[in-house]
Amino acid sequence: MKLAKGYYHLAGILVVAIWGTTFISTKVLIGNGLAPQEIFFYRFLIAYVGIWFVSRGRLFADSFKDEAMLALAGLFGGSLYFFTENTALGITQASNVSFLLCGTPVITTLLSKMFFRDEKISGRFAAGSLLALAGVAMVVFDGVTVLKVSPAGDLLTLAASFSWGFYSIVIRKLENRYSTAFITRKVFFYGLVTICPVFLFEPLDTGALFSSGLSVWLNLVFLAVIASLVCFVVWNAVIKEIGIVKATNYVYLSPLVTLVVSAAVLGERMGPVALAGAACIMAGVYWAGRN
Helix, strand or coil: CCCCHHHHHHHHHHHHHHHCCHHHHHHHHHHCCCCHHHHHHHHHHHHHHHHCCCCCCCCCCCCHHHHHHHHHHHHHHHHHHHHHHHHHHCCCCHHHHHHHHCCHHHHHHHHHHHHCCCCCCCHHHHHHHHHHHHHHHHHHHCCCCCCCCCHHHHHHHHHHHHHHHHHHHHHHHHCCCCCHHHHHHHHHHHHHHHHCCHHHHCCCCCHHHHCCCHHHHHHHHHHHHHHHHHHHHHHHHHHHHHCHHHHHHHHHHHHHHHHHHHHHHHCCCCCHHHHHHHHHHHHHHHHHHCC
8 A cells, every 4th residue: 555645754853863863873883882883884784684584585676777876875875885984983072973964865956956947946845945054053062062174084975975976876876676675675785785895994803892791782783784784775765756856855854853862861051042043843744844
């Protein structure tokens, strides 16, 4: 049974809400000695094993071209995106990373307009997106943190944003020819394949993983099963049903989720500027996505 469009919008919001909490889990793993590429490898390996329970049968796409596009999806939406994002977190301020990643909807919109002529952007959508982006800046910096330029880290973050934009384009091109589960399984596979060259320079060290406590395993399982296996399947379905631009616009909600979780779990304060920014994000996303 096909769900109504509204359910896909709610699913997109839920996925972004879950992804907004992954910063905390990733920081826990890095703090316990796991490298960015190791976190990604374990995360996608567990997710890849898990998705075989829901996507069995065919191994390859219908053509070499489609298989190559699936490999690009694994690169852009998997290894390249997560490696650049996690590496940037170790180089520049987390606030920089959070803010620059929220430029992803703008980048994805521009790329979508370049590749798909049927993708239309209304003035209301553009205005709502700008309002949400302004709210993101208020939440991230909260009138206290000053944006400090870190060329290497900031460029890596921008690379991550472009990478996710290209991933969305590839998924859109494949969405009507293959099932969501099959596409997601191939993304996990090629994500694992394309991260392997990194281990030639920094060999995989399993010592930190197997000598860690329960909290490390719980965070890793959360990243693999919930944030990857479940969320990637759902997100690809959301892109298919409501379009790249509308789906990606919900990324603006990510810093808001991080703010709320940080306040609830870590006891971090929510200043008046951040609260005003949260209101701007909600209003902007609603305005942009209002039908």
